[in-house]
Every structure is written in C-alpha cells, then in structure tokens.
Amino acid sequence: MTAKKFSPIYFALKMLKTIASAEDYDFAIGDLEETYLYMAETEGAKKADRWFWREVLKSLPGFVKNGLYRRTAMIRNYFKIAFRNIIRNKVFALINIVGLAVGMACFILITLWIRDELSYDKFHVNKDNLYMLTIIHSNDVVDPNVPYALAPRLADEFPEFVHHTRIYRLGNLRSCMFKSESGDGAPVMFYEDSIHLVDPSFFSMFSFPFISGDSESALQNPNSLVITDEMATKYFGNENPMGKVLTLNNRDDLVVSGVIRIPPNSHLQLDFIAPLPDRLTNDWNWRDPSYVLLDANASVAEVKEKIAGALSKHSPYPFADTLKVDLLPFTKVYLDFGRRTYVTIFSLIAGFILLIACINYMNLATACSANRSREVGLRKVMGAKRLELIQQFLGESILMSALSLGISLILVRMGLPLLNSLTSKQLTFYLLGSHAMYLYLFALVLIVGLAAGAYPAFILSANKPADTLKSSLLFKSKKSSFRVVTVVGQFVISILLIACTAVVFRQLSYVQNRPLGLDTSYVIKVPINSILLGSLGSYEDMLRQNPNILNVTAGQSVPFNEDYKTSGVEWDGKDPQLSPNMRYSIAYFDYIETFGMEVVQGRSFHRESAADVNNFLINEEAAKYMGMEDPIGKRLEFWGVEGSIIGVVKNYHHVSLHREIMPHVFSINPRNYRSLRFIFIKIAAANIPETLKYIRETTTTFAPSYPYEYSFLDQGVEDLYQAEQKLGKIFSAFAFLAVFISCLGIFGLASFTAEKRTKEIGIRKVLGASVSHIVMLLSKEFSKWILIANVIAWPIGWYAMHEWLENFAYRTGLDPLLFVFAGLLSFAIAALPVGYHAIKTAVADPIDSLRYE
C-alpha cells in the first residue's frame, strides 16, 4: 500500500526523494511514508495529512542543507584539482588563458562596435513607424533621393501618412556662410555645408533632444533656425544662443529658435535646420531624401502597394513608369546604405577569433588527456558516473573562461581608446549599472566554457578505468583525427585572414594610387560667396596677375567627388522612353585646364567664343551612352538650354572608386552660376606661402564681409578614402590577433608533442640521428597540416575576396601570389614555435631525456 497516486502527498514524496540525495535519506523518507500510512489507518486521513505536511516542512531545510553540503564537497574537490592542474601545467594554462582572454577581448570590442552600429537611429520615439521614401530603379538600384513633390502628394492622398518631411540639402547646392554679430568683438563667421531645410513636422517625427526651445514652436516662423549645441558654441561661445541672429550669406537674418543635440548614432547629422519654403511642392525634378511617419495601425505592406506606382501616376516625366516608390524602415537606412557589409565582416571576425581560442583549449585539453587519464580512472573506480566527470571537466573549462574574462576586461579597457580613435566613435564600456552587460558577459563565459570544454569533457570522461590504471607506462598515443581537423581549421581561418588583409590593403593602395584622370596637386579650394560670384571676372583677373597662380576656375564641388545626377538632358536621336541618368558639372572657364583633364575630341570652352556658354563638353562615357560616333557639333539640351557639343573629355573618376564612371555633361552657362560653390586655383610649386598670402589678400579685398577659408584638394582626396583606410587598419589588427591566438595554440601543441616524444628522441640520438633529422621528424606533421589548410583556404579566400572586390567599380586583380604569400606566412608563423620546440628537444642531451620520469 502506498500513497494515493497523483495526490499532493504523492508529489511531495516524489519531490522529497529527489531533493534528499538518494542514498542518504532514503530510510528517513521510508519512515515518513510508513508512519503516514499507519496514522492514516489508525487516526484518520485528515490527521495523517496534517502530520505529513508538518514533517515535510520541518525536515525540508535539513535535507536541503545536507544535500548541498555533500554536493559542495565534490565541487570543492573539483576546484582543488582544477587549480592544481593549472599550476602543474603552467605553460598550457597560460596559453589557454591568454588565448581565451585575447579572444574574448576582441569579441567584446567588436560587439561594442556592432552594438553601436546597430543602435543607429533607434533613439527616436517613432522609430518603428518612421520610413524613408525610396525609388527603386528598373535595375534594382535603391535611390534614397526622391522628388520634392512626392512626399506632400502622398500625404494628401493617403491618410496613413501622419507626417512627412523633406530634407533640402541647401549647403550642398549653394555656398553658404553664417555670420553672428552678437558678440562684442569682430563678427564670427564661417562657411557651412550642413544646412538643411525641412518641413514643419520634422520635430514631430524625429526626437532629437532639445537643449533650449521646444519641438512645437522651433520651426514656426519662416526665419527660425535650429542649431546643434556644437554650432551654438562655435558661434556664440558660452552665451545663450536663443533669440540670437545668424545671418545667412549676409542677406537673410535667421533667429535661433532652438538648440538640439544630435546623438552620434544618428545617420542624420544636421548642423543647421531651417523651415522649407512651400514653393517646392510641385517640383518633380529635384531630388533629396524624404521621410514619412506612418500611422501605427497602418499595414506597411498595403501602403507600399498603394504608393508603388505613385511616380508613374503623378510625375510629368514619361520614364517614370519604370520607377517604383518604396518605403525603407528608418532604422535600416544607415545599415542599408553602406554599413551592412562591414557589420557582417566584423561579426564574422569576432566569431572566428572566439572559435580559434576555443579550439586552442580543446586541442590542449585533449592532448593532455593522457596525463589525466589516471585521475579519471580512479574517479571512475570510486564510483564517479560519466555525467559527473563531464560536469567536472565542463566546470573546469568554464572556470578557465571565467578567469580569462577577468583578464579580457582589462584588455578591453586598454583597447577601447584605440578602437575609438580608429573608428572615430565614442564607445564606452561600463560594467556597473547595466544588467544587460552582466548577462552578456555571463553568457559569454558560459558559451565559451561550454564550446571549449564540451569535446574534451566527452573525450576525457570516456577513458576506461581498467586501461588507464593497468599500466602507467603504456599509454597509447591515440591518433586524434579531431585534433587534425581543428588545427587545420585554425590554420584555414588564419590563412584566410592573412590573405584577406593582404587583398584589402592591396585594394586600398590601388585606390589611392590609381590615376584619377585629373591632377589635383597644388590646387587650392576657396569657398565662393555672392560678392565673388558677382565679380567673378575681375576677381579672376586680379588673381591671374600673380605669376605663381597658374589657373583659376570655379565649380560646384570637388571634381573627384561630384555626385550630382540629372535626367534633364535631351539630345538628337534619344530614345523617348529613356530616362537619362547622367552626372553633370556646373563649371566655369578653364575647368578642364585647371585639373589637367584631357580633351580627346574637339576642344575645350573658349572665352573668345561667346556661344560657348551655351555649349557643352561631355565625357567619353557620355558619348558612348548617347550612341554618338562623332559627337562634335551635335545638338544637346541641358536643363532647357540648347547648345552643341564642342568636345569630349577623357574619362576621369568624378566619384569615389566604389562607383563607375557615368555619362557626364559639363556646362558653363551663367544661368547656373549660383550653384558654384568653390573657386579652384592652381598654383606653382614655388613660393607657396607668398602665393597663399596673395590669394588671401585678394579675396578679402573683394569680399571683406565674408570669411576666408582655403584647403588643398589633395587632402580632400585622402579624406575620401579615409573611412576605408581606418577599416583596413581595424581589420588587420583583428586579423593579427586571430593569427596570434592560433599561433599560441600551435605553440602549445608543438611543445606537448615534443615533450611526449622526449624519450623517443633520446633513443634516436643515441642511435645516431642528427639534429636536423630530428627537427625534420618533429615538424613534418605540422607541415602536412598547414599544407592541407592552404589547399582549403585558398579557394574560400579567393571567392570571398572576389565578392568583396565586386563592391569596387575599379579594383585590383586577385593576384594568386597573395595567397602564396599568405600560405608562406602561415608556414613561417607555425614554423617558429614548432621549430623552437623541435630544436630544443633535438639538441638536448639524450642522457637527460632518457632519465626523464
């Protein structure tokens, strides 16, 4: 007779049986059950039940306490053994801990970076309902710039659009200067290019924190201006900027109505924000980014469907049929336009590094398993179950990973400033006060510990006690195919990383050294202003009076990064269905000459020829695009101005080398001169300071009410590829660390094999083997592994790099020599530790080695 099944008492009994460790209190629970049944018979079930619960409550704490005591006794033993092992194998333990610590530090640093990348634009309250309007071209290219009329039209038509704003990038179109005369001294003035005009609902959509002013009233007046705290300091120092006047281009007085702070993890970095005039509501031509706020209850898929054909419906242009309007979630904008690749690459590297460190642990632990087989055997004889042994070894690896975490936290602290300076970010790492961080680190320790320890625990616990205890001298050196796989795997990763680093650097130097097709040396750039623009001719003449000034021209942007596209081009014989997609330069006389561009057909613009202001130059690509064999003299219409093509310019790189050279039109029509933003002055290499002084004096004489700034164009070229350079550096740093960690592992394995074969080598030497022979013998195995690794790594590396290079329109070829180089380097890296141990063992006195044990 037992307790009724599935009564609470039945379960309580079950529970007690599991809590009270089985053998210990078995009889006590037996007593409980026996007495309970007896009482139930003699004194009634109710009383027995009451008694039973009272007993359970009273005895439970005792059971738990005793159970814990017994369990910790074993755990204490595990700890003791683990620490003894660390102390006994100092080198191996050090390799493991250093490897894991460096690996974890890299992992944490990269996660911090990735977390920051992923945090972009997430601080907006409306982030889930904010979208960017995009246009998908027929070739699947996503264009972030949409016509001005689109957003207001959609908002009128569909109630799902709660708010919308366009961002008119004024600073990119005109030369802009702000002046503040509020201080006591001379006016503070600077040229600015981050000036944006937005719709009034801008601050209802985005939640940029206001330091002064408020989101409701900030953009109410047409002459209001919201600035960032940085700009407030730049123009007003410590004074309160609210209500102060900033004059735009000496003409428009704008009143500061708000100061905001734009967090670094916002892809919108707007220094000046002013209200957008209404006049652009019908402009289907000009394009800039537009953002919309959808109703929280609206179905995004439905809205997308509804707006897809909006352009073909409203746009007056016939080609609009091929364009699809789409919505891109606001939080994805930053990643989707350029950053996603980097996030993926760095996540991969982080994973690889951690994997390599874990493999080190696995290999060393299994390699040393022979040394611990006797411990395992004895434990088994004493009644340890396999599961308990697995627990023990897993516990050891987790302990190891916890120790490593401690060191890695110090490394992270040291490495963070370095990473910050390389990424120009302000990443922080605070342990305290962040539960998520604790959880993350705890999970990291656990995952690393389990990943590294699972296989060794499995192998070590599998030892048969009879075998291991039978003979202490005879332990078979089991050929572990797993170890071969992991070591080869490590080398594959290392070779891959070395090869990739080499290719990345080759591409970067290729980009920097590739002839752009134009000469930017000794060209300085001076921002233009309305006065200079008004007297461009006389200003230019004045400059040219200096013999050291070789040429003067003007343009809308630097010639190597001139990303202005238009569809407003017509020519004879153009397919009426074609929507032209061409780049253009609004330029001035001598544009071609100043930058040393080559005219391959026809001629450049001539001052003497009055008609040239209506004529055009095109580049080779444009001639091809328009299908003109001999374009000279052909009619061309650009933004409604008719003229003829007078020359063809040799292709040059007008945007970064990521992108292809596009058809390009050059116009010097004065109608568009207000788009000119810079004067470009080519100077002689001699007497530069004097020439610069002359330019400054001339410019300030002409336009005393404007600031004077200048910069060399070469610097601009460098800046264009700076981001890539920095990423290249970070990439190589992490690649180096990964190689370092796998090197540590090889060092450990090499020393282990050498140690294990000490006796064999002693005997070989006694029998007359030479040192070189023994070194060969010891390094043969590793060489084989590396060879296999190379064979695996090369095709993978080739494929991956091929894909990456596809990002660049202009790229270096994949030189097979680079892979050979990576292979040789990996060989050299492995040869160092392996050779060190091989030589050390080989030259050792055989007497010592034979006496070993």
Added chain:
Amino acid sequence: MKFLSRQEELMLLSIWKLDDNAYGVTIRKNVTDLTGKYWSIGAVYDVLDRLTRKGLVSTVTGDPVKARGGKSKRFYRITKSGFKALKEVRSLQQKAWVDLPGPELEKKSTS
C-alpha cells in the same frame, strides 16, 4: 570525554530496548511515548546521525519494504562504546544523587 546528552541517552536506551527492531519509525514512537512530546522524524535522525558519527551505534540497512514506498529500513544497534557511554552517564547520575533526598522530598518541601 564529553558526556552523552539527555536526548542521546534517551535514544540509546530506546535502541537497546527495541533490540532487533530498532529503526526510525519504532525509535520515534518509543521516544514519543516515553517523553509525551512531539518528535519530528528529522529531530530523531538528527540525534541518530550524531550517535552514528560518534560511533556509539552501528547501522544495518534492511531489505526494501513495499509499505515504505519501496524504501529500506535502517536498523540501529548499540556498539561497545555506546554501552560504555550509557554506563558512564548512569554512574555519573547515581554519583550526583548520592546524599541527596529523592525528588519526591524536594517536591514536598516546596509545596
């Protein structure tokens, strides 16, 4: 040497008395009857464990019994040192009571 506590003494005497049938349930019943107080199972084993650790009793595990949910009984038996310890407290008690009137006398004098 430390002397036995009263509980330990009580427990030992019960085991002695129960002879071959001394295990958790019977011991507990005996002590409960003797003292008229509530003894929980845990309390009984607390003392029994202590006695076992001191080597005053030895244990034998019996066969599993169905009425006990398939659990076996653990039987207790007094060891030599157990008897010695019992004798010691007994003689101590007797010595301490010499020349004193019995407890009945004291009762009379206070009432």
